[in-house]
Amino acid sequence: MTLQEELDMLAYNHSACDVSDALLKLQQVPEGGTARAGFLADLTPFSPVIGRNDIARKIAAPATTFKFLNKNDSPPTLATENPEKHGFPPGKHWVDYAGDFAAADPSNAGLIMVIDQPEDQYCAVTGGIMAARMKMLGIRAAVVNGRVRDVRELHETDLPVWARGTSTVGTGAEAKAAVRDVPISIQGVTVSPGDIIFCDPMEGVVAIPRDLLGPILDLMPRMVRMDDQARAAVIDGMTVTEAFKTFRA
Template sequence: MSTLNEQLATLVEKYTACDISDALLKLQKVPEGGTARAGYLADLAPFSPIIGRNETTKKIAAPATTFKFLSKGATPPTIATENPEKHGFPPGKHWVDYAGDFAAADPANAGSIIVIEQPGDQYCAVTGGIMATRMKVLGLKGAVVGGRIRDLRELQATGLPIWARSTSTVGTGAEAKAVARDVPISIGGLTVSPGDIVFCDPFEGVVVIPRDLLDPVMELMPKLISMDEKAIEAVAQGMTVTQAFRDFRA
């Protein structure tokens, strides 16, 4: 069986975010009345090292290290107050100084990608140049911010891949505070748990593979890609999409 690092290397080398979503669409059960999300973190774009979708920046994949932000006056969730050493923020240490803890404790030595949840109604940034520099020093592979970032020149200077929903000129202290770490978070309604595999494709988007589905995803993707290649070839030679789907995707 392949190691986690070998699987991550294969993901980056051979597959796209769309390939992963296709597999998750087949594998995940959608709750009754729900909508299939297939791991996709919607409405995020790369801001570092290049702004916008591109084919120049390399794809990255690593386990998630999660951080949850709320408004300044909000009460931290119970999990953080009951176990501050593991899920909270004891006084005297900035949240980003914990960014490397999850990866350091992971026996797979696969590194990590920071994933941040920020309330959608906030206008401040939760990551800026100082935080990105610290992430770089700690060896993080990248950051995915379900919210706003700032200091784009400083962010890009780090070379760290950083995705976000949007930008701001306002610092975190205006509205937000980190309230929990290494807990399940929600980015646009999609749950991301610590250790889930985050895959950043600078051309197609960001997807998250639940850790327990990584092996099935890796096994299924080659089969789905082969089916699609046959369908594309058939359509290119004049077959209707209806017939191609019937012949190759059934």
Template sequence: MAALATQLATLENYSACDVSDALIKLQKIPAGDTARAGHLADLVPFSPTTGRNETTPNIAAPATTFQFIPKDTHPPAIATDNPDTYGFPPGKHWVDYAGDYAAADPSKAGSIVVIEQPEAQHCAVTGGIMATRMKVLGIKAAVVGGRVRDLRELRATRLPIWARATSTVGTNAEAKPGARNVPINVGGVTVSPGDIVFCDPLEGVVVIPRDLLGAVLDNLPKLTGMDDKAKEAVAMGMPVMDAFKKFRSPL
């Protein structure tokens, strides 16, 4: 098995759509559930460029997870029972823990911070100071399942940051950090610490379960090769269903 850094460099040559195509074939979806294929829906870049673009590179790295909760609720038991690993002992800001996963990871592949924010909140959970600290800690990107603010400051850090939307309101209005290093939910997709986060500035963000990374990489050349042949045949006049039948096959 290739080193993780080498695997991630290979992955970055593909698109988020390619990765989701592979996950559709590989993930086992419980009966009645909808296949999400790792896609974190409705997230867009806000730094270093606002909006989808083809000028910034793809980025892939293991996830460092943070779960935010409503400010008037108690943290989950895992955080209160073991604050040094999963919680936030007094006297230290949540973002100061952002580099811990990567520092302990023997792969030395870096990390992307992924944040869960409660649905329907209007405050931001990441702003200029947090982004600056993440940059100093060597974080490769931040993916916020919620809102951010201080866009000028975010862009000044050059840290790639994805989010659903923006706010002018600080975190303390509605939210607080509840747990870290735990599986989180971003728009219906579970992200566990160490899962591979793939940020494609044009197509979107996809999360690959860590144990499926090798299989995804094995399937990507086959899938993209089949699609290239089908696309070429359609451009030459072949009906789409005929092209699919001829060039696409189960893997």
């Protein structure tokens, strides 16, 4: 089974909540830290349906990452020292690099673009033209830790797009793409290139570290069965304490 076939089965059979439950079991939390279980908080679907819904399809695919900065900030050293891999050489729009990570490793075909924008900005970093280009390059979804615009045009592309909010203002007012295919942090969750992003239109978005994908795929069916048994027992009159003790121990 190919990686994408495994991910399609994951999306078909499980929810983002199932993934977070498994990550709680498998991830090591630093001492004094808070377990985030891969949850990329405060993201909402804006295309093809606005808001949480059970109409749009669930999608799981590897991440390609893009980090934006203030338009007056200098790019990170990594981008200037290795522009062909991590930067944006002149003469090519940032979105045109969307397929490069997949081209370098065919197992990453069908990527989800994860875009990080500074929290204090009010412009959009993705709009209708960018979404159309992403779709043409084979991107399966865009997850924007920031703002998007041209929502009608986003719908026309049928590209799943998640974001924290919207704007009427174009990117050039405040922002610029500064570095790509590097680890980024979204609400305290690190997303590295190649990590698995699972977009669940009803429950939310989670990031799965690539090295934990196998253990998660092994663990989740067992955890789901235990929860199904506990739920059935509660419906039949058992207390939650008893059900957890009986089926989750």
